[in-house]
Amino acid sequence: MADKNSNSLVKNASILMAASIISRIIGLLYRRPLGQILGGVGLGYYGFASNLYSILLLISSYSIPMAVSKIVSEKLALKQYKSANKFFRGALLYAVIVGGITALICWFGGQFLLPANQQNALPALRVLAPTVFLSAILGVLRGYFQAHRTMTPTSVSQILEQIMNAVVSVLAAWILVRSVAGQGDTAAAVYGAMGGTLGTGAGVLVGLLFMLFVYGINRNYFRRRVERDRSSQEESYGEILRMMLWMITPIIFTSFIYNCSAYLDSYLYSSLQGWHGFDADAISSAYGEYSNYFVPMAGIPLALASASTSAMMPEVSGKFAVGNLSGANRQVSQTLRLSMFICIPSAVGMMVLAYPLMGVLFPSSTALAARLMIFGSVYILTDAFSIISGGVLQAIGHQRTALVNAGISLGANLVSLALMLLAAPQLDIYAVLISNIIFSFVCCIANIISMRKLLGYRQDIRRIYVEPAAASAVMGILVMLVYYLLFRLTRRPFIGLLVAILAGMLVYLVMYVIFSHTTEEEMYSYPMGGRLVKILRLLHVYR
Template sequence: MHVNAISCIGIFNLCVKIVEREETKINIYINTESWNILMINQKKKDSFIKQAGILAMAGIICRIIGILYRSPLTGIIGDEGNGYYSVAYNIYTIILLVSSYSIPSAISKVIAQKLAMKEYRNAQRIFYCSIIYVVVVGGLASLFTYFGAGILVQSNSIGVLKVFAPTIFISGLLGVLRGYFQAHRTMVPTSISQIIEQIMNAVISILAAYLLMQTVADSDSTTIAIYGATGSAIGTGTGVLIAFIFMLLVYLVNRKIIHKRLEIDTHSTVAPYSEIIISLLLTVTPFILSTFIYNSTTSLNQTIYSKILINLKGMDEVSVTTQYGIFAGKSVVIANIPIAIASAISSAVIPSIAGSYIQGDLTDTNRKVDKATKTTMMIAIPAAVGLAALSIPIVRLLFPQKESMYQAAGLLCVLSITVVFYSLSTLSNAVLQGIGKVNIPVINAFVSLLIQTAFLVIILLTTNMNLYGLAVASIIYSLLMCIFNGISIRKSLGYKQNMRKCYFIPLLSSLIMGAVAGLIYMGLYTLIKSNAISLFVAILFGAILYFILMIKLRGITKNEIEGLPKGALIIRVFKKLRIL
């Protein structure tokens, strides 16, 4: 705990230094009447890719931390405890989606539009109204979760869900602060806060789960599992609380800069708060509906799965929950790691696209969509192939419980396909929201949800696929979202994807990479019998081979590499290796 506290303080000091350095830049931009707060890369027209890279790296770090702590946590609370946690967490997620999850994206879009028009005072008023919104809505959602836990989840997960209740309220406030800084096209505060949140989540989850389980060590296994799941929920809430405190401190450090921005705003029209609140509701509501439907598949599918297997197939609750814990607590957790990159790019692309679109620059808007799509697919496709090719060693490393290892690996292999589809549909959702077509993702998500639900019910009733039926339903849903959103973007912007560079070259390079990485792993594991070393070497050589193939097949250019985080360094390394 002491080491983590020192690390968090060091990270905070780093962020303060960044802010102080930006204040100097801001004073310069005030004199030229071209001022934007906390713009880390003002000179770069496409800085949103670098900002997305910063957020993506933070997302990957968070997912890795999540994976690393889930392994010992699962060892402590078991698959049964993991199942109770997953059931409560899914309901918590749904309520969070409705109350505040979409706040960062919605706020960043609205404020970014005002900043593009240099309406700085109106942007600040939107920020204040957003706080009022989440206090009211988040507070009501927290109360509903706590007092309604008994009707929302099965008996063994009630206590776990109640622990999640206050986290919903704090998450709303945290989301407003993150959205505020994202609107100014800096992802640094958000990225740091996410890492801090995940570190605290990991430490407290393991510690609280262990201590709570010790208090009921003489009880039956189910009671012990429930207490372990409750401890994990406490860790989630603690992480959110510490992240909120950090973001609040960053905002307070920037108060002087914020006031300077308001002073230079000479815009004659200042919107009344009543008008802003109405506008905010009209903007946030479609975001919420879209995000809710888009992400509710997990909870809906879990409910359908449990009801059919328990009520119609006669399986007991403990068995069904334990099996679901393998699916949601292991396979899905691993598959979600690369999807974090798409989420990061989506968060960065919304304010950037919103700014270009509101100024009527369709050429720039399409260029940003194209660049974001290429970047996302360049990472998502090899990640999906890699997860499929190395599913067994990955699960063996992260979740070594022998009784469920091969089942989790098989599910991961199937779910790897969704990495591409979910990444692309997440990005396309953000594009449609950024250009103001906020209702279209709602409709697309709803239609996709209806179709996948019908398939899932049929699969569960007529086959014994069970967990694999859930995996197939995820593939169907994410694929449909890609198709529907792609059609909508083409109609709205006239955007046509470069199929060769976006999909064919990355896929070809990835398939070769996957085959080579798989052979390297098997050869090394046969020789040295070390799963971790064999997997690490296979991934390293696979990644190098992939980038070589992408460059040789002209799937990525020197200019595109320069646009990536640390692009200049990557180019220098590639030149020394004579790859470029």
């Protein structure tokens, strides 16, 4: 049974990871032409609008998939199908009400939420108002299918959403910028940012239509299962509402705190640097480099950690609900090991290849984006652990603990940012980066303490961290040598970058097996384990 559960987690995590990688790659590719169309100031407006939109999205929908997945998976583990179906309907009603209210706040209250010197981002923010409403409904559908341990619908919808987002964002930005040609750089930046956010809404709409299509196909199966359920356990809608307020609200506020730091950081950064006399366009440009170049790059491995967490939650929730603590701990350890197996080499690779990566992917970026990547690579590791550990606390029913830990971390983040900018304004955007590292580090420590107390969890430091770190160190040295040697020979950064990345992946895989003594049977438990074993056999690591 343990192997079956382990394979289920790996399979679901692999599906979500693959979708996350594809979605993030698409996101990176379209940011290159989008950045060239918008320019530095336009990217700043786009970043400010997107950050505030993310905060509003958190309130209305961001954590709904996680919450619905947790509660419905518990009902399914207990075979309470009527209750699970009724909670699904109640969650949809909740999403419509909360999503609608939040969308109205986005449209009518945006000017009060944006910094005073960044009001040019308001039109882009208002374009996102309908998206807030649609995302809430989409979140319920994704969480419902994840609770059934079926990750394919969510994954496909994410890919379709990102493709539509990319196409419409670039096309709409180009059309709107051309429509105001000759009216000045400010008008072009404002209209370009509006086009970029229009793509976000188009993507969410396509994702929602796909999920409704999938639900329609499976609707008869869900109905028959409910009809066969003879259990007497079925909550009233009033009880469901109380359950949602008791369980979903802390999850929403925890996710809100995790992600609102980006909005609050941008607000503090813009306001304090403006108070020091920095030019508003210079502030927008620097923040644009951070939010549109560094953050998406760091978001690739972090998306994999988030995908692992989404796959882990129904597994851990189900085991915890029936009192299987050892099984829950095994799933947590496997999730952390899978995530760090990917996140640690990703952080090292991004650090040593920061300049060519930013130069090839984002030609309009400056050296600032590369330096942010170098100094910010540690953020990938601390934030990945904070995401997973926060998901563990929520999965075992301790949402309030996760909320308190996140609140403490947010306080450390904001205090450190304010002190740095007040005492050393020359740190500029680096202060935002440092404060985010402080946030995730404090959250890691708090969550570790809570997991030990509530779940009795003990980390295997060597297997989770030391082994991938040792393999990544060797990989990083080789990758750097390969790239700069090929660049000196060819003067073509793309060729050197491609060869260095491929060589780095092979070297990391081999060195990881050597350092960790991972057997062929154990390697099958990793994402795409069968293919990894074939590669290792070709390299004569396995015989």
